[in-house]
Amino acid sequence: MDYYSKQINQLVESLSMLPGIGAKTAQRLAFHILSMPKEDARRLSDSIRDARENVRYCEQCFTLTDDVLCPICKDAKRNHKVIMVVENTRDLAAYEKTGKYDGVYHVLHGAISPMLGIGPGDIRLKELMQRLQKDVDEVIIATNSSLEGETTAMYMSKLIKPTGIKVTRIASGVPVGGDLEYIDEVTLLRALEGRTEL
Amino acid sequence: MDYYSKQINQLVESLSMLPGIGAKTAQRLAFHILSMPKEDARRLSDSIRDARENVRYCEQCFTLTDDVLCPICKDAKRNHKVIMVVENTRDLAAYEKTGKYDGVYHVLHGAISPMLGIGPGDIRLKELMQRLQKDVDEVIIATNSSLEGETTAMYMSKLIKPTGIKVTRIASGVPVGGDLEYIDEVTLLRALEGRTEL
Numbered sequence: 001m002d003y004y005s006k007q008i009n010q011l012v013e014s015l016s017m018l019p020g021i022g023a024k025t026a027q028r029l030a031f032h033i034l035s036m037p038k039e040d041a042r043r044l045s046d047s048i049r050d051a052r053e054n055v056r057y058c059e060q061c062f063t064l065t066d067d068v069l070c071p072i073c074k075d076a077k078r079n080h081k082v083i084m085v086v087e088n089t090r091d092l093a094a095y096e097k098t099g100k101y102d103g104v105y106h107v108l109h110g111a112i113s114p115m116l117g118i119g120p121g122d123i124r125l126k127e128l129m130q131r132l133q134k135d136v137d138e139v140i141i142a143t144n145s146s147l148e149g150e151t152t153a154m155y156m157s158k159l160i161k162p163t164g165i166k167v168t169r170i171a172s173g174v175p176v177g178g179d180l181e182y183i184d185e186v187t188l189l190r191a192l193e194g195r196t197e198l
Numbered sequence: 199m200d201y202y203s204k205q206i207n208q209l210v211e212s213l214s215m216l217p218g219i220g221a222k223t224a225q226r227l228a229f230h231i232l233s234m235p236k237e238d239a240r241r242l243s244d245s246i247r248d249a250r251e252n253v254r255y256c257e258q259c260f261t262l263t264d265d266v267l268c269p270i271c272k273d274a275k276r277n278h279k280v281i282m283v284v285e286n287t288r289d290l291a292a293y294e295k296t297g298k299y300d301g302v303y304h305v306l307h308g309a310i311s312p313m314l315g316i317g318p319g320d321i322r323l324k325e326l327m328q329r330l331q332k333d334v335d336e337v338i339i340a341t342n343s344s345l346e347g348e349t350t351a352m353y354m355s356k357l358i359k360p361t362g363i364k365v366t367r368i369a370s371g372v373p374v375g376g377d378l379e380y381i382d383e384v385t386l387l388r389a390l391e392g393r394t395e396l
Contacts, residue, residue, distance in 0.1 A: 047209045048212075064206060
């Protein structure tokens with residue numbers, strides 16, 4: 001790493017700290033940045049700094065946003081009585097992309113994982129329970145279909161049910177366009193259990 | 199891209215302008231940056247800005263550096279009478295990694311390519327010819343072994359030979375550890391032509 005000048009080395013080093021960016025890729029990116037128009041490099045630099053300094057958690061749903069409340073929580077047109085609980089902001093974005101969900105969200109920032117030592121106190125569960133003291137009709141649990149996601153869903157449903165609020169879980173089954181031949185057995189069994197009448 | 203707040207979108211967009219970084223990877227990197235310690239994000243941001251604003255061409259060999267002259271051109275211990283000509287700063291770094299070359303370099307920043315419309319005037323050839331007016335013993339041409347690299351090497355040797363300065367080309371052949379079975383025919387023929395007596 002001593003073959004370049006100090007600032008190039010520093011750039012390569014900073015870039016190689018990013019996930020999935022090895023030494024070779026960091027070098028390639030660094031030389032690309034050095035050949036970029038100055039304003040583009042400046043924009044990249046600023047967007048990193050601004051995002052990291054200004055992005056914070058929405059005070060209501062805890063998604064990552066620039067403001068006290070995120071655009072979804074601020075939106076009066078959304079149904080604030082239906083809360084979809086997701087593990088992270090990317091999962092929220094995945095449902096927003098469908099364009100069909102008009103409720104609001106709650107972002108846990110993780111899932112319960114005894115293996116990794118993440119307990120119910122380490123995710124935004126307490127904050128969810130506080131939100132449920134207001135007028136809420138339904139909590140849709142949309143944690144991942146992984147061991148951790150299922151554990152979290154189970155734990156949450158036990159916690160919420162005594163409040164009398166309706167708790168639902170998104171369906172597990174064969175993905176649309178999926179070929180049965182290539183789907184794992186657990187998913188096939190889930191699809192069978194969750195069958196609906198036509 | 200409208201599922202996140204403005205600053206997150208901007209960050210994802212800037213990152214996805216980098217080569218080899220698609221929308222999904224940009225998203226993953228953006229959320230990683232948002233979860234980084236503030237000082238690390240700041241360091242990344244600063245290193246991009248500083249490198250792009252301050253890195254320039256060495257006035258002698260045209261490699262990318264922070265100063266008027268690069269560390270190699272400044273080094274009195276290097277043999278300034280032997281100049282290795284490379285296509286770019288990464289190629290220079292590749293030879294520096296060997297730790298065995300004690301001459302200096304000249305970085306062309308490209309190679310002649312009629313296909314891409316890059317002529318001799320588009321690379322740092324004129325600057326090399328100016329350097330050769332000083333006391334130089336040998337020019338080692340280390341352009342790539344590609345069509346463009348070979349064309350450039352040929353062109354340069356014709357240009358330099360009349361000055362009486364010795365012009366050499368790095369050897370082409372079977373890479374060390376290479377298995378003949380998997381080496382292309384052109385390389386095998388080159389290795390045969392370039393054979394040396396034992």
